[in-house]
Amino acid sequence: MNRLKQLDLACLWHPFTQQTEWGQDLAQHPLIIARAKGHYLYDHAGRKYLDAVSSLWCNLHGHRHPKLDKALAQQMRKMAHTTFLGLTHEPGIRLAQELLAVSPQGLSRVFYSDNGSTANEVALKMIYQFHAQKKERSFPKTEFIALKNSYHGDTLGSVSVGGIELFHKKFKPLLFKTHFAASPHCGTCPYRKKPLDPKSVTRYAYCGESPRPGDARHDTGCQWECLGEIKNLLQKKGSRVAGVIVEPIVQGAAGILVAPPGYLSGLSKLCSQHHVPLIADEVAVGFGRTGKLFACEHENVRPDILSLAKGISGGYLPLAATLSTEKIYRGFLGKAKEFKTFFHGHTYTANPLACAVARSSLALFAKNAIIKKTAALADNLGEMLGSLISHPHIGEIRQAGLMAGVEIVADKDQGRSFDYKQRIGRRICLAARSQGLLLRPLNDVIVVMPPLSITNGELKFMIKGIRQSIQRVLKI
Numbered sequence: 001m002n003r004l005k006q007l008d009l010a011c012l013w014h015p016f017t018q019q020t021e022w023g024q025d026l027a028q029h030p031l032i033i034a035r036a037k038g039h040y041l042y043d044h045a046g047r048k049y050l051d052a053v054s055s056l057w058c059n060l061h062g063h064r065h066p067k068l069d070k071a072l073a074q075q076m077r078k079m080a081h082t083t084f085l086g087l088t089h090e091p092g093i094r095l096a097q098e099l100l101a102v103s104p105q106g107l108s109r110v111f112y113s114d115n116g117s118t119a120n121e122v123a124l125k126m127i128y129q130f131h132a133q134k135k136e137r138s139f140p141k142t143e144f145i146a147l148k149n150s151y152h153g154d155t156l157g158s159v160s161v162g163g164i165e166l167f168h169k170k171f172k173p174l175l176f177k178t179h180f181a182a183s184p185h186c187g188t189c190p191y192r193k194k195p196l197d198p199k200s201v202t203r204y205a206y207c208g209e210s211p212r213p214g215d216a217r218h219d220t221g222c223q224w225e226c227l228g229e230i231k232n233l234l235q236k237k238g239s240r241v242a243g244v245i246v247e248p249i250v251q252g253a254a255g256i257l258v259a260p261p262g263y264l265s266g267l268s269k270l271c272s273q274h275h276v277p278l279i280a281d282e283v284a285v286g287f288g289r290t291g292k293l294f295a296c297e298h299e300n301v302r303p304d305i306l307s308l309a310k311g312i313s314g315g316y317l318p319l320a321a322t323l324s325t326e327k328i329y330r331g332f333l334g335k336a337k338e339f340k341t342f343f344h345g346h347t348y349t350a351n352p353l354a355c356a357v358a359r360s361s362l363a364l365f366a367k368n369a370i371i372k373k374t375a376a377l378a379d380n381l382g383e384m385l386g387s388l389i390s391h392p393h394i395g396e397i398r399q400a401g402l403m404a405g406v407e408i409v410a411d412k413d414q415g416r417s418f419d420y421k422q423r424i425g426r427r428i429c430l431a432a433r434s435q436g437l438l439l440r441p442l443n444d445v446i447v448v449m450p451p452l453s454i455t456n457g458e459l460k461f462m463i464k465g466i467r468q469s470i471q472r473v474l475k476i
């Protein structure tokens with residue numbers, strides 16, 4: 001183990017990690033994962049940890065699921081990989097058909113890649129090229145509209161439409177033009193007229209329910225100024241805008257910011273009125289996470305492009321898909337010499353192992369009534385989260401399905417955050433680790449994102465672990 005630690009420190013550079021802190025982490029809280037089973041990860045000493053962030057939001061059915069393992073092993077015996085450029089294969093073909101059968105209406109083509117950033121990169125390039133080769137003359141459409149606080153990945157196209165200063169500001173000189181509208185986060189919205197109710201969880205009324213009394217904090221007294229900003233942008237800049245990109249219902253990486261019910265459908269309507277395509281980035285929220293298979297379903301939204309990744313393979317292998325309408329697809333058809341081809345593709349596009357596992361994962365949704373079970377689990381999670389809200393250092397708690405964020409604040413009444421230097425979120429997650437609970441914060445927001453197959457008992461263990469870890473770090 002010590003040798004592995006030394007090698008890690010000598011050879012590696014971890015993602016989204018300050019390596020100086022990582023050196024201390026490895027020395028003080030070494031965690032080298034040796035294996036995984038069900039909802040638990042096991043370290044070299046055999047200690048087990050509840051995977052409460054679904055291995056970065058992608059695991060759906062638990063680790064080493066017998067059906068997924070079997071699908072992978074079966075495909076392995078046939079072929080691990082071959083290119084999708086100029087060739088095709090059964091797992092890729094069948095998965096495309098199965099995805100289209102369950103995705104929002106109007107989507108008819110699947111373009112594969114291998115992670116969430118590339119799914120969006122494909123979406124942005126695709127819609128730009130679509131406009132550029134349209135017959136009717138129009139302004140060059142080189143600009144996009146996105147939302148403040150949005151996160152769409154780490155490649156430069158995705159960063160161009162990213163609205164998180166900490167991650168994206170540094171790269172500004174390298175990025176294309178994007179107009180940012182207000183983030184639909186009522187908790188910190190400047191247009192809010194009524195104060196935030198400190199006693200309730202901000203909960204998206206998923207599955208078509210209306211908000212339960214005391215549940216939602218979307219009663220702001222506002223005039224939907226967030227949508228007004230989009231409307232203004234579309235009116236003023238629409239002729240140059242290639243598309244609007246949004247994380248439906250939840251802005252995940254910004255701290256699990258939950259949009260008010262009605263925002264997504266309002267945004268979609270505005271896009272239709274101005275004939276600007278809507279790109280729905282369901283990389284984080286897709287595959288049951290918010291209580292529907294796709295978050296767009298909550299508000300009957302039919303995007304022009306849908307980006308999928310993370311949960312698509314049940315959390316097993318890198319795979320992504322960008323789904324488009326037939327109209328967009330047809331815009332690329334022509335003779336080779338017209339150069340309308342979409343010149344984009346990756347070596348591991350549509351990797352057959354990943355496609356085979358993804359098919360098996362999708363089959364489980366139908367067979368095990370996963371969406372129905374998720375809705376029931378989400379209700380229980382909502383109640384458990386409600387038991388945390390009175391804590392003096394917990395500010396807003398936000399939830400949509402099995403996706404939640406618990407915000408830790410220095411001063412609850414004034415909504416004042418801790419100084420970044422105190423690294424409160426990080427310290428709470430490290431404290432949770434010693435209790436067998438694996439969490440990862442977004443700054444001072446503790447993310448709760450368990451596999452969809454989590455049990456009520458494990459949810460209880462998670463909430464208790466969060467409460468105790470906060471108490472240990474903040475000594476309350």
Ligand SMILES: Cc1ncc(COP(=O)(O)O)c(C=O)c1O
Nearest residue numbers: 115116117151152153252283284
């Ligand atoms: C909404 C959203 N889009 C895109 C991405 C990027 O996905 P990946 O990390 O697979 O590139 C993420 C990752 O968290 C995400 O939450």
